[in-house]
Amino acid sequence: MVERVAIRGAGLTGLSVARELLRAKPDLEVSLFDIRPRYPHPQRTFCFFDYGETELAPVVAHRWKNVRFQGSCFERRVELPSAPYTMIAGDAFFDTILSELDVSGARFRWDCKRIELDNRMIHVDGESFTFDYVVDAAFDPSVASSTLWQSFAGIWISTESPVFDPTTALLMDIQESSQDAPASFMYVLPTSPREALVEHTTFSLRPMSESYHLSRCFEWLERRGILSYETGKGERGAIPMGLHRKNNDFAVGTNAGIVRPATGYAFLAALHSAKLVAKNIVSNESIATNLYPWWLGIGDHLFLRALRNSPARGAELLSGMLEGAADEDMIPFLAGKATFRQALSVWLAVPKIDMIRALTSL
Ligand SMILES: Cc1cc2nc3c(=O)[nH]c(=O)nc-3n(C[C@H](O)[C@H](O)[C@H](O)COP(=O)(O)OP(=O)(O)OC[C@H]3O[C@@H](n4cnc5c(N)ncnc54)[C@H](O)[C@@H]3O)c2cc1C
Missing domain, CATH: 3.30.70 (Alpha-Beta Plaits)
Structure with missing residues (x-):
């Protein structure tokens, strides 16, 4: 039976997992450890295509009915009748989630110097604690590849x-x-x-x-x-x-693949994965979650590989795709919600000869 959970990393995913755990099981003891201070909140806005995230409505800062793409040879505006592009101010989001966690009794330890995980133990600045479950939501871009x-x-x-x-x-x-x-x-x-x-x-x-x-x-x-x-x-x-992920059975968040490789969007995926992770912990199962279909992952990685192999073709590849794909396929594709048919139609809009040359570095 799970009674005590520790989370390393109190960023978007760590806080969201803590919130979902305490919603699912209010008597859990949830402790969060981070090297950052509680304030100031990370300075950021979070944007996403909103297909009906009603819980986020109170922290929405702005919604756009249209999005525009342009390059040297094209300009295009796409209307968004059912999924407005939506911005959340980080400060409002972090205030809301931290208030809920304070009320539900989560424990915080900010400003830690060093936090090591060791199976069910966590070593923090010379002290060690044992938990029933340890989750690793820490991510540091300066040491990632x-x-x-x-x-x-x-x-x-x-x-x-x-x-x-x-x-x-x-x-x-x-x-x-x-x-x-x-x-x-x-x-x-x-x-x-x-x-x-x-x-x-x-x-x-x-x-x-x-x-x-x-x-x-x-x-x-x-x-x-x-x-x-x-x-x-x-x-x-x-x-x-296209993060080079290390083997880590405790990883959630960026280290567990919430970031869509070809777009960098991660906000909604973090919130959805937090729900799945909390459900798995409460029922004592593995925390591994699959957020994107495998074929979307392959397409994204080929696209990144082409950009990396042949940087000079980047603008052409991107412009071709954004100019050519149909509205009704491109927005779900960018939002990470495309069906296979929609994704295929977007991939087919990429200039094919350029793509083959980029992939083969010709
Ligand atoms: C400025 C900015 C804007 C973004 N905008 C969008 C957007 O508009 N839309 C979108 O979908 N996505 C956006 N993203 C991407 C994505 O939503 C974020 O990167 C998201 O915060 C990832 O969640 P996370 O929990 O994995 O990482 P983070 O939220 O970065 O949390 C990681 C936590 O780990 C802590 N940490 C690091 N090292 C250690 C350690 N050794 N020990 C303990 N703790 C540690 C950090 O202090 C941090 O609190 C944005 C990202 C940034 C940086």
């Missing part, structure tokens, strides 16, 4: 005059590829005619510096004639695309 990295930094800006359309999120304005960064694009999330989060993202061999990304943001604004604005908070991140 991956086929590519989704590296990004951005900044909130407020302009004097109205320059943005708050009904439309610009998911990708594709820029030239380079040897280090097969894909490079702007991501712009306007929340009002005068306010937007402006980010530059690369799919690159290694995370790029914050100053590199921010200078691309400022150049992009200048090219659009947006010269008069104030800057606010920023966000920066590096998400593994």
Whole structure:
């Protein structure tokens, strides 16, 4: 019978697993250990295509009815009647989940120097504790290895005059590829005619510096004639695309494959996997979960491999796919909800000769 559970890593997945455990079994003793402090919360926004995540409604910051993609030779707007692109502010999300955990009696140990797992034991800064179950939700991008990295930094800006359309999120304005960064694009999330989060993202061999990304943001604004604005908070991140996973029976979260390799989306997968993991722990089963169908994994890995092998073709491959795929196939594909037929139709939109050349490095 499971009575005491320890979770290493109190990030998105660790906190979500703790919450689901205490919802499923309120008398459980759940302890979380992290090397970070409780505050400030990680500076981030979480976006996703919302197919009806009603529990998240109170923390939604903005919804977009349309998304736009563009490159040097195409521009495309897709309406989202049934799955608006939705933003959650990290602060609101982390406040809500931590409050619920405080009320339900979860125990926290923040700011730890070193946390080691050893079967059912956890060693923290010279002390050792034994649990019925130990879960590893820790992830540190600085020690991870991956086929590519989704590296990004951005900044909130407020302009004097109205320059943005708050009904439309610009998911990708594709820029030239380079040897280090097969894909490079702007991501712009306007929340009002005068306010937007402006980010530059690369799919690159290694995370790029914050100053590199921010200078691309400022150049992009200048090219659009947006010269008069104030800057606010920023966000920066590096998400593994095709993480080289180590054998770890206790792993959940990023180390257990919640990040969709070809897109970097992980937020909804983290919440869904937390429910499955908690159910398995409460019924004393293995915590392993499969979030994506195997064929989606193969397609994603081929795409990443092509970008890595042939960085100069990145913009062409990405543009071909985003220009050619049908709306009704592309959005479920990006959201990780595509059927095999929908995924196939998106893959077929990728320029085939370029893809074969990229995969074979010709
Ligand atoms: C800035 C940013 C924006 C993102 N935006 C989106 C988005 O819009 N949509 C989307 O779907 N996904 C997004 N993601 C991707 C994804 O949702 C996140 O990476 C998600 O946080 C992964 O959850 P996780 O629990 O695995 O890792 P994390 O939330 O990163 O948690 C890992 C935890 O492990 C802790 N830790 C690290 N090392 C140790 C150690 N040695 N011992 C103990 N604890 C340790 C860390 O302090 C952290 O608290 C974003 C990621 C970032 C970084």
